[in-house]
Amino acid sequence: MKVELFYTPGCKKCADARDDLKAAAEQTIPGIIWRELNALDELNYAVELGVATLPALAIDGELVFSSLPTCRQLRRALTERRRGEHGR
Amino acid sequence: MRPVLDGPSSVQLTIGKIASLAHVSADTLRYYERERLIKPAAKSTGGYRLYERDALRRIRFIKQAQECGFNLAEIRSLLALRASNAACCRDVRHVALEKKLQLEAKIKAMKAMSGALTRLIRECSTDSGSLDDCPILTALERSNGVKRRSR
Numbered sequence: 001m002k003v004e005l006f007y008t009p010g011c012k013k014c015a016d017a018r019d020d021l022k023a024a025a026e027q028t029i030p031g032i033i034w035r036e037l038n039a040l041d042e043l044n045y046a047v048e049l050g051v052a053t054l055p056a057l058a059i060d061g062e063l064v065f066s067s068l069p070t071c072r073q074l075r076r077a078l079t080e081r082r083r084g085e086h087g088r
Numbered sequence: 089m090r091p092v093l094d095g096p097s098s099v100q101l102t103i104g105k106i107a108s109l110a111h112v113s114a115d116t117l118r119y120y121e122r123e124r125l126i127k128p129a130a131k132s133t134g135g136y137r138l139y140e141r142d143a144l145r146r147i148r149f150i151k152q153a154q155e156c157g158f159n160l161a162e163i164r165s166l167l168a169l170r171a172s173n174a175a176c177c178r179d180v181r182h183v184a185l186e187k188k189l190q191l192e193a194k195i196k197a198m199k200a201m202s203g204a205l206t207r208l209i210r211e212c213s214t215d216s217g218s219l220d221d222c223p224i225l226t227a228l229e230r231s232n233g234v235k236r237r238s239r
Binding site: 008009010011039040043044046047048050051052053054 | 188
């Protein structure tokens with residue numbers, strides 16, 4: 001599984017939340033891939049995923065949060081996705 | 089005589105004069121005022137709006153931002169950022185980047201629409217066929233899951 005955080009360079013809000021969110025993702029799904037993408041450098045990809053506001057967070061190439069989630073929200077989203085994958 | 093633009097900020101310009109300098113209409117300025125984007129510095133004894141020279145910069149800012157795709161509410165926020173001591177350049181960049189993302193998404197959607205129309209136009213090779221045989225109308229109806237009825 002892969003989490004992608006789209007951010008604006010210099011965004012203090014993103015920097016403050018990043019470590020906690022990353023830790024929450026890694027605790028929920030060991031071995032999860034965590035990527036941080038500067039929306040300016042990854043504009044086409046961000047548009048492809050439908051990112052219109054920043055920061056935003058995608059899971060496995062799907063825009064799931066159009067603003068920063070809480071750690072709890074992220075854990076829940078990851079757990080549900082894993083359950084969905086196992087149920088297939 | 090020095091041009092009005094080089095004068096002190098307190099120089100007061102009528103709505104007609106400032107509209108002409110900014111290349112907008114007086115109606116546009118009244119509209120901006122209703123939208124709380126600009127405000128005359130004073131009114132003359134005859135009740136005419138009078139603007140300081142700085143208003144010209146503000147009007148040009150608004151026009152330029154409109155050309156970049158910002159709506160008036162967003163421009164109001166940008167003007168507030170511009171006037172805020174707490175804001176800095178990265179705050180403005182954040183707003184601009186979000187707007188660019190939205191514009192790029194619109195461009196992408198419009199390109200897809202244009203591509204769909206190109207395909208439909210290519211399918212329509214006859215000039216004088218009946219409307220019942222028109223591939224463009226048929227394709228548009230088919231995409232809604234509606235079968236075309238004969239007239």
